[in-house]
Amino acid sequence: MTAAKENFLVGIFDDEDVLLEAVGNIRDKGVKIKEVYSPFPVHGLDEELGYTRSRLPIAAFLFGMTGTILALSTQIWMLGFDWPMIIGGKNNYSIPPFIPVTFEFTVLLSAFGMVITFLIVSDMKPYKWPRQYDIRSTDDKHVMAIDLGANKTSKEEIRAILKENGATEVNEKSF
Amino acid sequence: MHAESVLRETLVTGGKTVHDVSHDISRQVEGAPTRLWWMAFGVSLAFLTYGAYCCGYMLWNGIGVWGLNKTVGWAWDITNFVWWVGIGHAGTLISAILLLFRQRWRMSINRAAEAMTIFAVICALSFPAFHMGRLWLGFYWALPLPNAFGSLWVNFNSPLLWDVFAISTYFSVSLLFWYMGLIPDFAVIRDRAVRAGATTRANIYNALSFGWDGAAKTWSRYESVALILAGLSTPLVLSVHTIVSMDFATSVVPGWHTTIFPPYFVAGAIFSGFAMVLTLLLITRKVFHLEDYITIYHVELMNIVIIITGSIVGIAYITEFFIAWYGQVPAEQYAFINRATGPYWWAYWSMMTCNVISPQLFWFKRLRTNLVATFVISIIVNIGMWFERFVIIVTSLHRDYLPSSWTMFHPTMYDIGEYLFTFGIFFTAFLLFAKFFPVINMAEVKSIVKATSEKKKSTTGAH
Numbered sequence: 001m002t003a004a005k006e007n008f009l010v011g012i013f014d015d016e017d018v019l020l021e022a023v024g025n026i027r028d029k030g031v032k033i034k035e036v037y038s039p040f041p042v043h044g045l046d047e048e049l050g051y052t053r054s055r056l057p058i059a060a061f062l063f064g065m066t067g068t069i070l071a072l073s074t075q076i077w078m079l080g081f082d083w084p085m086i087i088g089g090k091n092n093y094s095i096p097p098f099i100p101v102t103f104e105f106t107v108l109l110s111a112f113g114m115v116i117t118f119l120i121v122s123d124m125k126p127y128k129w130p131r132q133y134d135i136r137s138t139d140d141k142h143v144m145a146i147d148l149g150a151n152k153t154s155k156e157e158i159r160a161i162l163k164e165n166g167a168t169e170v171n172e173k174s175f
Numbered sequence: 176m177h178a179e180s181v182l183r184e185t186l187v188t189g190g191k192t193v194h195d196v197s198h199d200i201s202r203q204v205e206g207a208p209t210r211l212w213w214m215a216f217g218v219s220l221a222f223l224t225y226g227a228y229c230c231g232y233m234l235w236n237g238i239g240v241w242g243l244n245k246t247v248g249w250a251w252d253i254t255n256f257v258w259w260v261g262i263g264h265a266g267t268l269i270s271a272i273l274l275l276f277r278q279r280w281r282m283s284i285n286r287a288a289e290a291m292t293i294f295a296v297i298c299a300l301s302f303p304a305f306h307m308g309r310l311w312l313g314f315y316w317a318l319p320l321p322n323a324f325g326s327l328w329v330n331f332n333s334p335l336l337w338d339v340f341a342i343s344t345y346f347s348v349s350l351l352f353w354y355m356g357l358i359p360d361f362a363v364i365r366d367r368a369v370r371a372g373a374t375t376r377a378n379i380y381n382a383l384s385f386g387w388d389g390a391a392k393t394w395s396r397y398e399s400v401a402l403i404l405a406g407l408s409t410p411l412v413l414s415v416h417t418i419v420s421m422d423f424a425t426s427v428v429p430g431w432h433t434t435i436f437p438p439y440f441v442a443g444a445i446f447s448g449f450a451m452v453l454t455l456l457l458i459t460r461k462v463f464h465l466e467d468y469i470t471i472y473h474v475e476l477m478n479i480v481i482i483i484t485g486s487i488v489g490i491a492y493i494t495e496f497f498i499a500w501y502g503q504v505p506a507e508q509y510a511f512i513n514r515a516t517g518p519y520w521w522a523y524w525s526m527m528t529c530n531v532i533s534p535q536l537f538w539f540k541r542l543r544t545n546l547v548a549t550f551v552i553s554i555i556v557n558i559g560m561w562f563e564r565f566v567i568i569v570t571s572l573h574r575d576y577l578p579s580s581w582t583m584f585h586p587t588m589y590d591i592g593e594y595l596f597t598f599g600i601f602f603t604a605f606l607l608f609a610k611f612f613p614v615i616n617m618a619e620v621k622s623i624v625k626a627t628s629e630k631k632k633s634t635t636g637a638h
Contacts, residue, residue, distance in 0.1 A: 039359075131388070
């Protein structure tokens, strides 16, 4: 990105409960929060920020179903049609002995499919450095980033609102 | 808001803050290894080298160098395989099943337990792989790959093939689950390295963390991934040992041909796994000074799991005996009488003493909160669980249908060497993990520090 600089106001919070309340209050005042960065998952933060529930479980289900169908049909085709063998005088194929492999393959595709989807939608790659508003966000601080370009409220006003709602520090950051 | 019962035991002691968690856990990764670590690493490498020699000799000459004979065609290899797979089960139980049950005490121990799972499964996999004789053809034989014989496919009706899929899926999914948990913690080490000016370390750990940013949106997705992975791993772990038990249960060998095997094996797996988790964690806790994170309370809870699973295993042993009598099949009755009173009586009674009697000592609170007693019993349980598999496998086989083929099994140095090899792999891998990866899940522990640390409790008093 070589476009004009983006300017942010970065509010630092020490406590997750203060943060949770602050997010609600700040959004009520019409200030748009770009994102909040936390060292650990804060329960209820996604709702406060107005995020919808992740659809990753749907992806997991679809990958799982793919696994089920693929494993079952492959086994039936291989032992039943492509190269039928008589083993112990039994049917060429029957469903019950195919269930273990089908189950394992379902789990395998579902797990890997979901994690790969997660990495793609979150844009996570080994060679990518994330944009860091404050490096302490992985240690012990909750970091709230507010994009000044996307807000009509003035910088000073936002700063005051952040302070009012328990931010221990308010810094400016440009990228 | 956090509301925590004042009656509940604290999970993190010593009045730790969130920053202390980052510092205490990352410290081991950042500093040079201690002399104790080097000594342990040297011993592990010695085991690994000796074991590698034995494995190499075996691969060159074939599995005839093992002590197997025509009657006892399965012995230490499958005993060790089942033993290691069983040990692995505790890691998944702690990380997946306890996550679904919202047990917060899992948070300090899940990382190390999952690492143990992964290394134990690698050790387990080596046995069937070596037993195939020609290791380099293993993939070709075990997987349904197109080939020049038809294609002649693998037999999907065989529990041994189910095992191939079960164990490899279990390994892959456990590795994935473990790695997902590590991602935010790698980012902690990365950012500490940035602040300390260690560029190389920062770049390595950033790559390991996939450029983790810790955004609320990412955390939200991350949590749903963790929940689904836990949901998938729970039936997976139960299926794995069920399928392992079917290697025996679907045969017609007296002593193996029993329907009780799946639940009995799963309970035994969790039992031995928790014992190994305790053995490892009691050492890790001491060496890395993690007494505030892995508390006596954690040890006590794990000992309670040992009592429960140990009792289930004990009941299973008695049930097997009862059913052998009740079923009135002479071969089956003989197999069980022979186990307890035949030439392998010592193995049977070692198993009974270690697995049935020793965990019952944990009914005494003084013993289950005593670290020395816990450490000793955890090792006794693992010895007992090794004997359990040995008893099931060797005593059932050594008295064949034809009395003329009756024989005993004697391990050679290559049987022993390969067992030592897996100890070498296991401890070398665990020590490397303990040096380079955070041994406690920092992100999860941080989320409970506020609610459970003693300092907070004393300042806020009763809620």
